[in-house]
Amino acid sequence: MPEQYRQLGMKLTPQRLAILHYLSGNGTHPSAENIYKDVLKQFPTMSFATVYNTLDALAEKGGLKVVTVDPDKKRYDPNTGPHHHLYCIKCKNIVDINKEFKIRLSDEMRRDFDVLAVCIEFHGICRKCKK
Amino acid sequence: MPEQYRQLGMKLTPQRLAILHYLSGNGTHPSAENIYKDVLKQFPTMSFATVYNTLDALAEKGGLKVVTVDPDKKRYDPNTGPHHHLYCIKCKNIVDINKEFKIRLSDEMRRDFDVLAVCIEFHGICRKCKK
DNA sequence: ATTTTACTGATAAATATTATCATTTTAGAA
DNA sequence: TTCTAAAATGATAATATTTATCAGTAAAAT
Ligand SMILES: [Mn+2]
Ligand SMILES: [Mn+2]
Ligand SMILES: [Zn+2]
Ligand SMILES: [Zn+2]
Numbered sequence: 001m002p003e004q005y006r007q008l009g010m011k012l013t014p015q016r017l018a019i020l021h022y023l024s025g026n027g028t029h030p031s032a033e034n035i036y037k038d039v040l041k042q043f044p045t046m047s048f049a050t051v052y053n054t055l056d057a058l059a060e061k062g063g064l065k066v067v068t069v070d071p072d073k074k075r076y077d078p079n080t081g082p083h084h085h086l087y088c089i090k091c092k093n094i095v096d097i098n099k100e101f102k103i104r105l106s107d108e109m110r111r112d113f114d115v116l117a118v119c120i121e122f123h124g125i126c127r128k129c130k131k
Numbered sequence: 132m133p134e135q136y137r138q139l140g141m142k143l144t145p146q147r148l149a150i151l152h153y154l155s156g157n158g159t160h161p162s163a164e165n166i167y168k169d170v171l172k173q174f175p176t177m178s179f180a181t182v183y184n185t186l187d188a189l190a191e192k193g194g195l196k197v198v199t200v201d202p203d204k205k206r207y208d209p210n211t212g213p214h215h216h217l218y219c220i221k222c223k224n225i226v227d228i229n230k231e232f233k234i235r236l237s238d239e240m241r242r243d244f245d246v247l248a249v250c251i252e253f254h255g256i257c258r259k260c261k262k
Numbered sequence: 263a264t265t266t267t268a269c270t271g272a273t274a275a276a277t278a279t280t281a282t283c284a285t286t287t288t289a290g291a292a
Numbered sequence: 293t294t295c296t297a298a299a300a301t302g303a304t305a306a307t308a309t310t311t312a313t314c315a316g317t318a319a320a321a322t
Binding site for chain 3: 013031033048049072
Binding site for chain 4: 142143144162163164179180183187203204205
């Protein structure tokens with residue numbers, strides 16, 4: 001898993017390893033701040049710039065997904081396979097939905113629009129939040 | 132259509148009418164800045180605070196949807212009926228998809244999560260952007 | 263007309279994200 | 293193992309978006 005950076009053509013630095021380690025298998029869809037605060041424990045000199053640079057580079061190379069369901073901030077997802085999300089509008093938790101749904105646009109629409117990804121978001125209230 | 136504010140229990144002001152007039156039937160999913168700049172023509176004293184206050188009030192009362200597909204900023208949608216979106220990752224245009232898709236979560240999942248809305252986002256490249 | 267309530271807009275502040283750039287580090291070549 | 297080119301780090305500044313304050317004003321209710 002530390003080799004993931006090399007395979008993506010990125011230089012391997014201790015800071016990046018710490019970020020990747022935090023992300024790897026992390027299903028909480030953390031924000032940049034979540035990541036920053038965690039990695040800060042091991043790297044007291046860590047900068048937000050490094051977090052954003054790393055996330056941007058990873059996302060651009062396909063090693064990370066940016067989730068836009070939270071209106072307040074970007075959330076990041078190490079699960080790069082096709083899947084969908086539950087979003088609790090109260091606690092803002094995001095949970096993966098791995099079920100596959102067959103949705104297809106009409107052929108005329110697909111002629112006018114190259115679909116690269118389909119994101120399904122279920123907005124609602126999670127169990128904890130409904131008391 | 133100007134009565135929409137009253138029906139939602141909001142005071143009817145000229146600024147709000149101008150905002151509603153800009154939004155009404157507008158399928159471009161404008162940002163707060165788009166709205167501000169347009170309404171500014173008629174109200175040179177218009178403030179961003181008024182735009183945000185109005186949008187927030189409208190959204191809270193269900194007279195407006197907030198669209199989160201653009202990672203850079205919130206987009207607003209006067210179409211409050213259930214529908215979905217095409218999002219061009221190059222020009223950031225958002226287009227309505229009115230087709231209905233039948234997606235249902237498993238019963239166990241619906242026990243744990245009250246689904247209030249389902250948003251399907253088709254990310255890709257629009258006709259104009261693919262040269 | 264008077265009162266109550268809510269809205270406006272100037273301004274400041276908070277939050278999130280991006281840009282600069284000198285210094286340091288990595289990775290690969292010699 | 294040096295050496296070197298390329299890239300990353302982090303301090304800092306800047307930008308962008310959004311929210312908070314609040315005195316003055318305007319809309320609605322009485
Ligand atoms: Mn996910
Ligand atoms: Mn729409
Ligand atoms: Zn919740
Ligand atoms: Zn486009």
